[in-house]
Amino acid sequence: MVALLLRRRISASSVSSTLVNDKVELCHLPWKLRLGSLFGYCSISRPAANIDFTDLTCPHTWYPSARRKKRNVYLHVGPTNSGKTYNALKRLESCSSGIYCGPLRLLAWEVAKRLNKAKVPCDLITGQERETVDGAQHKSVTVEMADVTSDYKCAVVDEIQMLGCKTRGFSFTRALLGLAADELHLCGDPAAVPLIEEILKVTGDTIKIQHYERLSPLVPLKVPLGSFSNIRTGDCIVTFSRQKIYNMKKEIESGEKHLCSVVYGSLPPVTRTRQATMFNDANSEFDVLVASDAIGMGLNLNISRIVFSTLQKFDGFEMRNLTVSEIKQIAGRAGRYGSKFPVGKVTCLDADDLPLLHSSLKSPSPIIEQAGLFPSFDLLYMYSCQHPKRGLYHILEHFADNSKLSAKYFIANCDKMLKVAAVLDELPMKLHDKYLFCIRYHLIVVFAFFFCQIHPSL
Numbered sequence: 001m002v003a004l005l006l007r008r009r010i011s012a013s014s015v016s017s018t019l020v021n022d023k024v025e026l027c028h029l030p031w032k033l034r035l036g037s038l039f040g041y042c043s044i045s046r047p048a049a050n051i052d053f054t055d056l057t058c059p060h061t062w063y064p065s066a067r068r069k070k071r072n073v074y075l076h077v078g079p080t081n082s083g084k085t086y087n088a089l090k091r092l093e094s095c096s097s098g099i100y101c102g103p104l105r106l107l108a109w110e111v112a113k114r115l116n117k118a119k120v121p122c123d124l125i126t127g128q129e130r131e132t133v134d135g136a137q138h139k140s141v142t143v144e145m146a147d148v149t150s151d152y153k154c155a156v157v158d159e160i161q162m163l164g165c166k167t168r169g170f171s172f173t174r175a176l177l178g179l180a181a182d183e184l185h186l187c188g189d190p191a192a193v194p195l196i197e198e199i200l201k202v203t204g205d206t207i208k209i210q211h212y213e214r215l216s217p218l219v220p221l222k223v224p225l226g227s228f229s230n231i232r233t234g235d236c237i238v239t240f241s242r243q244k245i246y247n248m249k250k251e252i253e254s255g256e257k258h259l260c261s262v263v264y265g266s267l268p269p270v271t272r273t274r275q276a277t278m279f280n281d282a283n284s285e286f287d288v289l290v291a292s293d294a295i296g297m298g299l300n301l302n303i304s305r306i307v308f309s310t311l312q313k314f315d316g317f318e319m320r321n322l323t324v325s326e327i328k329q330i331a332g333r334a335g336r337y338g339s340k341f342p343v344g345k346v347t348c349l350d351a352d353d354l355p356l357l358h359s360s361l362k363s364p365s366p367i368i369e370q371a372g373l374f375p376s377f378d379l380l381y382m383y384s385c386q387h388p389k390r391g392l393y394h395i396l397e398h399f400a401d402n403s404k405l406s407a408k409y410f411i412a413n414c415d416k417m418l419k420v421a422a423v424l425d426e427l428p429m430k431l432h433d434k435y436l437f438c439i440r441y442h443l444i445v446v447f448a449f450f451f452c453q454i455h456p457s458l
């Protein structure tokens with residue numbers, strides 16, 4: 001049953017797109033290895049035993065299509081709500097082909113909708129859906145789905161500062177190094193600029209930096225919300241689990257003054273749009289929003305005041321304070337330019353959280369020192385040729401423990417991938433399918449959790 005579900009899941013359209021990508025990448029490895037028929041595994045000649053595939057010190061060489069170009073890289077940097085993405089998307093819209101890579105499925109969905117509405121046919125590709133449009137030369141994708149072998153006139157990577165994220169950063173690094181676009185637009189926090197400049201020193205690209213200022217003011221309040229009885233129309237309560245979202249919605253609605261829309265990352269796009277539309281519509285009774293930090297990434301909603309229910313979240317590994325950058329991102333949703341609230345306000349539910357909120361909003365985000373990196377399938381595959389009896393779990397573990405990196409990079413935290421790999425190794429799947437499944441584990445983590453429940457040994 002489990003195997004069947006997994007096989008169905010893996011054969012879904014989302015997996016197929018990068019199969020081709022990896023074939024091409026493999027042909028152009030730095031070691032100039034030509035491996036013949038790449039995915040008819042048995043016919044591949046084995047790479048020399050003495051090559052160290054865990055040497056990840058030159059990741060820019062993994063992307064020959066991008067290296068053949070001299071890319072014009074535009075860095076759009078500034079605070080939230082300053083028009084960075086707006087300007088990059090305008091450029092994307094005016095080019096004859098392009099790709100938008102966003103950190104969230106919701107954002108990819110919003111951009112595809114926007115381009116299609118502007119009569120620029122655009123496909124939507126995320127880990128969960130693939131919606132193709134006739135004649136489309138544009139794609140809007142979640143960053144993990146970025147295709148690094150096609151040629152584009154223009155590419156946009158949103159929230160580029162996420163290249164420093166422990167778990168997902170490697171996908172942003174891959175997009176940064178690998179997108180084969182004449183123009184590459186990177187939108188995000190100025191904290192990422194020195195690292196991006198350093199990383200791109202070896203690619204031959206030219207870099208132009210454009211600084212932005214916030215388009216409308218954001219005021220941190222001195223008074224906490226205190227109680228849900230003080231909720232007002234236009235408020236957005238931010239919390240960090242789906243269960244808490246629904247508990248808070250229930251509590252606020254029990255006061256019988258407000259109705260709440262909800263927005264969180266895993267909500268199906270259609271439902272999420274309905275919820276956001278109800279909240280944005282001045283005539284709707286749904287005048288309060290309860291949302292997860294998914295709203296922190298570039299979404300445009302009619303929010304007057306952000307109220308943090310807490311400044312701590314469980315990040316999949318530990319309970320921790322929100323970072324300066326996360327607090328700014330989320331707070332920045334209040335008073336969006338062009339919304340009906342010209343001034344944004346931000347506060348916390350509890351007074352104890354106010355000092356951290358205020359100090360974070362005043363501080364610059366700490367400079368990002370390192371970008372996430374993860375070996376491409378090519379490297380894992382060639383390593384597996386040297387060690388044919390090893391399953392994906394042991395291959396990943398080997399790379400996690402032994403990879404050699406330059407000072408600009410860190411190896412992605414792959415604890416969750418290892419758990420998923422251990423399950424996949426029990427199934428009759430090709431290494432490549434297992435790899436893709438693991439790389440996108442964050443999109444199927446619920447599945448993984450389900451399997452772990454019925455495989456208590458994991």
Ligand SMILES: Nc1ncnc2c1ncn2[C@@H]1O[C@H](COP(=O)(O)OP(=O)(O)OP(=O)(O)O)[C@@H](O)[C@H]1O
Pocket residue numbers: 079080081082083084085086087187215297298299300332336337338
């Ligand atoms: N020149 C403009 N004309 C009209 N609307 C604009 C303009 N610039 C920005 N906006 C609008 O302002 C809002 C914020 O812009 P945008 O999303 O580009 O900001 P951002 O800097 O990327 O923000 P964040 O980092 O918070 O995602 C959006 O609703 C956008 O459509």
